[in-house]
Amino acid sequence: MIDRSASTVFLSFLLVTSLCAAGLFAVDVGSTSPEPVAFNNTVSVGLTLESEYSLDDAVKLPRAQVFYSQYQYVVGYYGVETFVENQRQPAHDQRFGYPLTVYVTNYSDTEVELTDEGYPVTDGSPGWTDAETAWFVVGSEARTPAGETVIPFADRDDARAFTDEHGGSVQPWEAVLERSFDRDDAAVARDRVDDHRQLADERVENATALTERPTSLVVGENRDTVQAAIDRAPANTTVVLPEGTYAEKIEIDRPITLAGEGNVTLRGDGNGSVITVTSDRVAVRGIDITGVGNVTREGGDIPVEIDEQAWDATFTKYYAGTDAGIAAYDARGLLVQNVSIETPASGIIAYQSEDAVAQNVTVSGPGPAAGLAGILLFQSPSVVENSTFHGGRNGIYLYRSPRTIVRSNTIENNFLGVHLMYTGDTLLADNELREQPNHAIMIMTGPERNAVVGNTVRNAEAGISTGGSGTYVAYNLLANNDLGLRVDSTTSIYEHNVIVGNDVGAEASALLPTNRVVDNDFVGNDIHATAMSGPLRVWSRDGRGNYWQGAAGVANGGQSDLSYSPTDPIDRRLHRTDGTPTLARAPALKALAGLEGTVPGMRTGSIVDRAPSCAPNNPDVLERTEWKDDAWTCYETTQTSND
Numbered sequence: 001m002i003d004r005s006a007s008t009v010f011l012s013f014l015l016v017t018s019l020c021a022a023g024l025f026a027v028d029v030g031s032t033s034p035e036p037v038a039f040n041n042t043v044s045v046g047l048t049l050e051s052e053y054s055l056d057d058a059v060k061l062p063r064a065q066v067f068y069s070q071y072q073y074v075v076g077y078y079g080v081e082t083f084v085e086n087q088r089q090p091a092h093d094q095r096f097g098y099p100l101t102v103y104v105t106n107y108s109d110t111e112v113e114l115t116d117e118g119y120p121v122t123d124g125s126p127g128w129t130d131a132e133t134a135w136f137v138v139g140s141e142a143r144t145p146a147g148e149t150v151i152p153f154a155d156r157d158d159a160r161a162f163t164d165e166h167g168g169s170v171q172p173w174e175a176v177l178e179r180s181f182d183r184d185d186a187a188v189a190r191d192r193v194d195d196h197r198q199l200a201d202e203r204v205e206n207a208t209a210l211t212e213r214p215t216s217l218v219v220g221e222n223r224d225t226v227q228a229a230i231d232r233a234p235a236n237t238t239v240v241l242p243e244g245t246y247a248e249k250i251e252i253d254r255p256i257t258l259a260g261e262g263n264v265t266l267r268g269d270g271n272g273s274v275i276t277v278t279s280d281r282v283a284v285r286g287i288d289i290t291g292v293g294n295v296t297r298e299g300g301d302i303p304v305e306i307d308e309q310a311w312d313a314t315f316t317k318y319y320a321g322t323d324a325g326i327a328a329y330d331a332r333g334l335l336v337q338n339v340s341i342e343t344p345a346s347g348i349i350a351y352q353s354e355d356a357v358a359q360n361v362t363v364s365g366p367g368p369a370a371g372l373a374g375i376l377l378f379q380s381p382s383v384v385e386n387s388t389f390h391g392g393r394n395g396i397y398l399y400r401s402p403r404t405i406v407r408s409n410t411i412e413n414n415f416l417g418v419h420l421m422y423t424g425d426t427l428l429a430d431n432e433l434r435e436q437p438n439h440a441i442m443i444m445t446g447p448e449r450n451a452v453v454g455n456t457v458r459n460a461e462a463g464i465s466t467g468g469s470g471t472y473v474a475y476n477l478l479a480n481n482d483l484g485l486r487v488d489s490t491t492s493i494y495e496h497n498v499i500v501g502n503d504v505g506a507e508a509s510a511l512l513p514t515n516r517v518v519d520n521d522f523v524g525n526d527i528h529a530t531a532m533s534g535p536l537r538v539w540s541r542d543g544r545g546n547y548w549q550g551a552a553g554v555a556n557g558g559q560s561d562l563s564y565s566p567t568d569p570i571d572r573r574l575h576r577t578d579g580t581p582t583l584a585r586a587p588a589l590k591a592l593a594g595l596e597g598t599v600p601g602m603r604t605g606s607i608v609d610r611a612p613s614c615a616p617n618n619p620d621v622l623e624r625t626e627w628k629d630d631a632w633t634c635y636e637t638t639q640t641s642n643d
Helices: 003-027 049-054 080-086 091-097 156-166 173-178 186-191 191-214 225-230 313-319 571-576 581-586 587-598
Strands: 043-045 064-070 074-076 099-106 113-116 120-122 127-129 133-140 151-153 169-172 213-216 238-241 244-247 248-252 257-260 265-267 276-277 283-285 289-291 324-329 334-336 340-342 348-353 354-360 363-364 374-377 382-385 386-392 393-397 405-406 410-412 416-421 427-429 432-434 439-444 452-453 456-458 460-467 472-474 477-479 482-489 493-494 499-500 502-508 515-516 521-523 528-529
Touching: 064 080, 074 080, 080 156, 080 173, 099 151, 133 156, 133 173, 151 156, 156 169, 169 173, 169 452, 173 432, 173 482, 186 191, 186 472, 191 257, 191 283, 191 334, 191 382, 191 405, 191 427, 191 452, 213 225, 225 238, 238 363, 289 363, 313 374, 324 340, 374 386, 386 393, 393 410, 477 482, 482 499, 528 571
Parallel strands: 043 074, 213 238, 238 257, 244 265, 248 276, 257 283, 265 289, 276 324, 283 334, 289 340, 324 348, 334 354, 340 363, 348 374, 354 382, 363 386, 374 393, 382 405, 386 410, 393 416, 405 427, 410 432, 416 439, 427 452, 432 456, 439 460, 452 472, 456 477, 460 482, 472 493, 477 499, 482 502, 493 515, 499 521, 502 528
Antiparallel strands: 064 074, 064 099, 099 127, 113 120, 133 151, 133 169
């Protein structure tokens, strides 16, 4: 049992120290403005890393940097319009305070022209100017990789000269702040989930048509070897492999279907890929593949030309030419169906092979410390469904492959389950991930608008870790992981996730407090949530929060009348302590909760939920877990403040 007197003294101490800390956020603006800083020293948003790396050095995109009254870092925005739209987001002022000073790129410092894409290029490095005295060209031909952009000038005549050549109108800062700019966010990723499912269905339907091609040749009857039959087969026909084992490595350079009948094994010689595909509309189905080479890095020649000047050419050559059961290059519309692959390297590699479909595939790797990937997609938007990947370094690896749908797969005992690099606008849905020694789902290198929906993740070092921005993470079950959820993206939505039985339920690591985290359930975790250094994260919105086992209060329309902070030294223990209802309503704790409600930025490295749910938000999912009986509700009767 808790020593209530000791607890009350400790809570009183917290209240006093918190009141003192609140003074740190009082801002005396005075007459002195902070000087601009190097943009690399800001916390930057508004441009993916892929877009940034692919830009020519001469391109100088418009930028803004903002000093806020309640945020300890300078925020850098790629595009003035990015700042304008971000500062309109709900609770933005509550989280950041008000802008003390806004600096914008000054194109009056240098000559500026536009590329064919509309990107601004200059003959030098533009400096900074105060946004309040600057002039802005809006509605011109200027663009960034994200779309329409605003071009700032310190001198109005320079702005007018730009409009004479590139269109648009010249406006002051106040007018720019009133404009609306189209900017995608996490709501777009959420709204596109159904569209992605439909896109996957269309790709599968198109690929399935490849299984209906007429038979032209049967190996062993019309030709002695698989390769000879492929070389002889007319386009858009099927080459049949009767039951048996075929010791060959083959290349498919025409649009045919290679189909096994019965138990068919294609065995390579342990050197290189077993099947190499270099044609559109190829299907491989009903075959077991063994004898794959073991090269997992610094692969050989790729059978298609690559852009040697591309920013990622070295990476491409390092991995795209490695060994696989099936390696496809410039092979649009590839279908791999009912195929089993044993490999020391990769199962399937697709390079610049859009609209590929891997369906009912099983890839068995050498173990989570070896190999490369069950399936590795390079610049190949695809569908991976109803398949099993286990025993590799990566189960599914997407590299610059947007609009990929990964759904209803079983992914187990890989070092990384699903790994996304430079890949946005992708859907990961309804997958079962188990026993990943590292991350089950890892999204990195700054992508946008990914959706992670309806997955079950168990027994990983880290369940779901999402980088980038505009991410939608919802309806996932995260159980028995060292860390369930890492909140590392910005302007993202995390909702309706059930986070149970983890050592740490969630970790807030994003430096910008711009995420919406609501309607999730935290039950049975040793620690419900932690936060890295940074501002206070408010995990509630519009009177709705999350369910936290241990957050006891009086019910008020389905929400508790008390705030809850999983990072607070007392709150974080409530779900593991007897006497929770009494302690939760201690006067000092209530006073501290009230203070948090009035001073949003008072506590750094913390999380607060101002409207905790009185009952689980996702009872149907929670019912499937062993913690279903560990949740309790708020008091249902009105009580006095001294109860």
